[in-house]
Amino acid sequence: MSRATGVPRRAVAAPAARTVPELLDWRCALHPDRVAIEVHGVDQLTFASWRAGALAVAAALRRAGVGPGDRVALVFAAREWTGYAVAYFGVLRAGAVAVPLSDRLAPAQLEYAVRHCAARLVLHGPLTGPAGPLPAVPTGVAPLAVADLVADDLAADDTGAPTPPARPGDLAQILYTSGTTGRPKGVGASHANLVAGAPNHPRRLALAHSERFLHAFPIGTNAGQTMLFNALTAKPAALTLPRFTPARFARLVTAPGTGTVFLVPSMAIELLDSGALRGRDTSGVMLIGSTAAALAPAVATRLATTFPAATIVNYYSSTEAAPAQTVMIFDPARRAAVGRPADGQLMIADEQGRPLPPGSVGEVWLRCPHPRSYYRDGPATEATFRQGWVRMGDLGRLDADGYLYLADRHQDMIKSGAFKISSLEVEAALHEHPAVGEAAVVAVPHPVLGSAVGVVLVPRAGHPPHELTLPTVRAFLADRLADYQLPARVLVAETLPRNEAGKVLKRTLAALFDPPD
Incomplete structure (x- = not known):
C-alpha cells in the first residue's frame, strides 16, 4: 500500500472507472510519484498529491455543509492549474457538482453563472482571492480560498474520512458555454459522461x-x-x-x-x-x-x-x-x-x-453515450x-x-439575394492571402441584396494595412470564390475580439460596420 494514497501501488488493470474519483484512484495507484500537471515555472502536481489534496478538499467541504448534488463554483487563474485540479476532484469526491469558471469573467458574468447554478460556495486560488482579481459574487455565497479550506485537514492528515460514493448517473460538472450567440448556458455532464472512453490499462x-x-x-x-x-x-x-x-x-x-x-x-x-x-x-x-x-x-x-x-x-x-x-x-x-x-x-x-x-x-x-443536457433550461434542452x-x-x-x-x-450563414454564402469558405480563402494574419467574415446590410459579405482583417506582421484594401482583396479572391461571395466591405483591425475559448465574437464585429449610404 502507498502511505500517501492508501491504494495499491502496483495495480496494472482495473474495471472501467464509473465515476471521476474512481479514475483518479486508478491512475494514482499506477503512477503515484509521476508528475500529472506542471505549470511552467510555478508548480507541479503528482498523482499522489492530486489524490491526497482532493481527499482533503472533500473532507473540508463535507464539514462546511456541502452535500451530494450541491454546486460549487471554481474560479482559478491560469497559473493555478494545480490548485484547480485538486479543488475540482475534491468537489466531485464530496459528491458535489463542480462549476468551472474563468477568472477573467466580468463581475456580471460571474454573478449570473453563480446565481443560475445556485452555487453553495465559490472556491478560488491565492491569486483570485479578495486581494486578487476575483469579481464580486452574489450575496450569501462567500468566496473561500482552497488553501484556507484544507489547511486543518492537511495538518491533521484527515484524508481517510468516509466519502459518500457518487453514482455514474449523478451530475458531476456544469460548464457554461461561451455565449457567443446569447446568454451562456450551463451544460451538465454526469460522471458516466466524463469517464466515457477512459482507459483501464496502462x-x-x-x-x-x-x-x-x-x-x-x-x-x-x-x-x-x-x-x-x-x-x-x-x-x-x-x-x-x-x-x-x-x-x-x-x-x-x-x-x-x-x-x-x-x-x-x-x-x-x-x-x-x-x-x-x-x-x-x-x-x-x-x-x-x-x-x-x-x-x-x-x-x-x-x-x-x-x-x-x-x-x-x-x-x-x-x-x-x-x-x-x-x-x-x-x-x-x-x-x-x-x-x-x-x-x-x-x-x-x-x-x-x-x-x-x-x-x-x-x-x-x-x-455519444451518456449525453449531456442544459442545466435548469428545459426548452433549450x-x-x-x-x-x-x-x-x-x-x-x-x-x-x-x-x-x-x-x-x-446557422447564425453565420450570409443570405445575399438568392444565394447562401458560407463565412467559413470565405475565411479559408482569405487565409491564403500572404498579407492576412487573421480573418473574420460577417453579414453586413445591403440596400438591394439584404445582406452582403463584410470582412475584418488583421494584417500579418510586416504587412501594412494598405495591402488589404477592398479592391486588392476582391482581386485576390476573384479566382478563388464566386462573384457573389466577394466582400462588399473590408475593415482592417489590430486584433479580432475573442472569448476565452478563442472563438471570434462576430456580433461585436458586425456592429463595427456603418450602415450603407
Missing part, C-alpha cells in the same frame, strides 16, 4: 509518444476541461504556462520531451506569425491538435510545414456534445474536411431531424438534445467516405 494511455503535452487553454472552457482529463488519462504530463505569449510557448514547444501540442487556431496563427519558432528544432513534436474553432486549410498547411514530423489533427466537437467528436488528420486532398466521428456517431439531418443522404447539406448532429443526439448548430454535409464538411454556423 498500455492504453493516450499520447504515449510524448513525455509532456503542451497547452495554454484557460480554465472554465471545454478545451481546458479536455486538458484536465488528458492529464488524468494520458501517459505524458500536462504542461501549461501562466500566460500565453508566442515566445514563451515556442520555448516549451521545442523543449525536450514535448511531443504533443494542443492549441486553437488563433494561437496557431499568432505563433506562426511571431517568428518565435524561427531557428528552433521542431522535430520532436509528433502531434499538433487544434480545437475550439475551424482550422483554415492554409493555417494547417503552414503548421505542417513548420512541424515536418508532426501529424496535424483537427478536432470538432462542442461543450454540449463532448466526448463525441470528429477527428481529421490534415489531408491536402481533403483540405476542408473536419473528419469522421470518433467516440460517438455523426448525422446530417433536415429541420425535422431526419437523416439526409451523403452530399446533402443539413444540420450536423453528434451522438428539448431543442438541442434528442435521444442521445446533439444538434451542433452547424450546417454541413458528408461525402461518400463519411467525411464531414462544414458549410457554416
Whole structure:
C-alpha cells in the first residue's frame, strides 16, 4: 500500500472507472510519484498529491455543509492549474457538482453563472482571492480560498474520512458555454459522461509518444476541461504556462520531451506569425491538435510545414456534445474536411431531424453515450438534445467516405439575394492571402441584396494595412470564390475580439460596420 494514497501501488488493470474519483484512484495507484500537471515555472502536481489534496478538499467541504448534488463554483487563474485540479476532484469526491469558471469573467458574468447554478460556495486560488482579481459574487455565497479550506485537514492528515460514493448517473460538472450567440448556458455532464472512453490499462494511455503535452487553454472552457482529463488519462504530463505569449510557448514547444501540442487556431496563427519558432528544432513534436474553432486549410498547411514530423489533427466537437467528436488528420486532398466521428456517431439531418443522404447539406448532429443536457433550461434542452443526439448548430454535409464538411454556423450563414454564402469558405480563402494574419467574415446590410459579405482583417506582421484594401482583396479572391461571395466591405483591425475559448465574437464585429449610404 502507498502511505500517501492508501491504494495499491502496483495495480496494472482495473474495471472501467464509473465515476471521476474512481479514475483518479486508478491512475494514482499506477503512477503515484509521476508528475500529472506542471505549470511552467510555478508548480507541479503528482498523482499522489492530486489524490491526497482532493481527499482533503472533500473532507473540508463535507464539514462546511456541502452535500451530494450541491454546486460549487471554481474560479482559478491560469497559473493555478494545480490548485484547480485538486479543488475540482475534491468537489466531485464530496459528491458535489463542480462549476468551472474563468477568472477573467466580468463581475456580471460571474454573478449570473453563480446565481443560475445556485452555487453553495465559490472556491478560488491565492491569486483570485479578495486581494486578487476575483469579481464580486452574489450575496450569501462567500468566496473561500482552497488553501484556507484544507489547511486543518492537511495538518491533521484527515484524508481517510468516509466519502459518500457518487453514482455514474449523478451530475458531476456544469460548464457554461461561451455565449457567443446569447446568454451562456450551463451544460451538465454526469460522471458516466466524463469517464466515457477512459482507459483501464496502462498500455492504453493516450499520447504515449510524448513525455509532456503542451497547452495554454484557460480554465472554465471545454478545451481546458479536455486538458484536465488528458492529464488524468494520458501517459505524458500536462504542461501549461501562466500566460500565453508566442515566445514563451515556442520555448516549451521545442523543449525536450514535448511531443504533443494542443492549441486553437488563433494561437496557431499568432505563433506562426511571431517568428518565435524561427531557428528552433521542431522535430520532436509528433502531434499538433487544434480545437475550439475551424482550422483554415492554409493555417494547417503552414503548421505542417513548420512541424515536418508532426501529424496535424483537427478536432470538432462542442461543450454540449463532448466526448463525441470528429477527428481529421490534415489531408491536402481533403483540405476542408473536419473528419469522421470518433467516440460517438455523426448525422446530417433536415429541420425535422431526419437523416439526409451523403452530399446533402443539413444540420450536423453528434451522438455519444451518456449525453449531456442544459442545466435548469428545459426548452433549450428539448431543442438541442434528442435521444442521445446533439444538434451542433452547424450546417454541413458528408461525402461518400463519411467525411464531414462544414458549410457554416446557422447564425453565420450570409443570405445575399438568392444565394447562401458560407463565412467559413470565405475565411479559408482569405487565409491564403500572404498579407492576412487573421480573418473574420460577417453579414453586413445591403440596400438591394439584404445582406452582403463584410470582412475584418488583421494584417500579418510586416504587412501594412494598405495591402488589404477592398479592391486588392476582391482581386485576390476573384479566382478563388464566386462573384457573389466577394466582400462588399473590408475593415482592417489590430486584433479580432475573442472569448476565452478563442472563438471570434462576430456580433461585436458586425456592429463595427456603418450602415450603407
